């Protein structure tokens with residue numbers, strides 16, 4: 002594959018490195034180098050970053066928060082990640098622009114489709130925080146939404162596992178890995194590597210999803226060349 006424009010859904014949890022919480026400087030630097038190298042090779046890259054290293058809305062429910070407040074905290078976590086990534090990617094040598102779906106103009110640009118498209122065509126890596134900007138959603142759904150509206154051909158889910166399995170491989174050692182499957186298979190089998198809304202939106206928009214582990218250096222560039230260990234979810 003040599004796509005012109007892709008959307009990378011970057012795991013928030015992966016940014017924590019070994020610590021498991023917050024931001025790890027070494028991990029950020031390594032990821033930013035991969036992203037910046039891919040951008041310099043001419044691929045237009047939009048990134049939707051998750052927030053699992055800070056807060057997930059469902060965690061708030063167990064602390065007595067209502068869902069909307071909990072999701073607001075979750076979205077703020079993703080904006081923190083977007084700002085950190087913007088800085089790390091620029092330090093690695095590629096121009097980058099953070100945009101937030103929740104307006105906070107003194108911190109970064111607010112997300113607007115046409116502005117994002119301008120940045121992409123001008124060679125900037127666009128780092129999108131705030132998910133969809135609405136509670137009751139996830140950044141996976143945000144990734145499918147932005148991939149569709151920004152005209153990306155692929156949604157690259159850079160996460161902690163090396164593909165889609167028959168069950169969560171972190172919980173079930175007997176789970177088997179798929180090389181390929183359809184969006185419909187993923188929805189029918191209730192495979193929770195992404196939520197159903199994200200799979201359905203990607204299916205309707207005709208987006209190919211590539212699920213791969215970001216733990217290995219150079220994996221993003223490999224996936225963009227159509228190489229490396231990954232699962233392809235195709236229409």
Ligand SMILES: Nc1ncnc2c1ncn2[C@@H]1O[C@H](COP(=O)(O)OP(=O)(O)OP(=O)(O)O)[C@@H](O)[C@H]1O
Nearest residue numbers: 012013014051052053160165166168169192193194
């Ligand atoms: N069928 C499955 N195949 C692969 N992984 C699965 C499956 N079911 C559940 N998972 C889990 O889904 C996780 C990836 O999705 P998830 O969106 O929760 O995390 P993430 O990509 O790290 O994002 P973030 O930290 O930003 O929330 C994997 O780490 C894996 O443990």
Ligand SMILES: O=c1ccn([C@@H]2O[C@H](COP(=O)(O)O)[C@@H](O)[C@H]2O)c(=O)[nH]1
Nearest residue numbers: 051052057058072075076132133139140
């Ligand atoms: O559109 C969105 C996206 C995310 N949230 C909240 O943020 C956290 C972190 O995102 P992850 O996708 O889990 O990494 C999520 O749990 C939601 O609470 C949101 O409300 N709307």
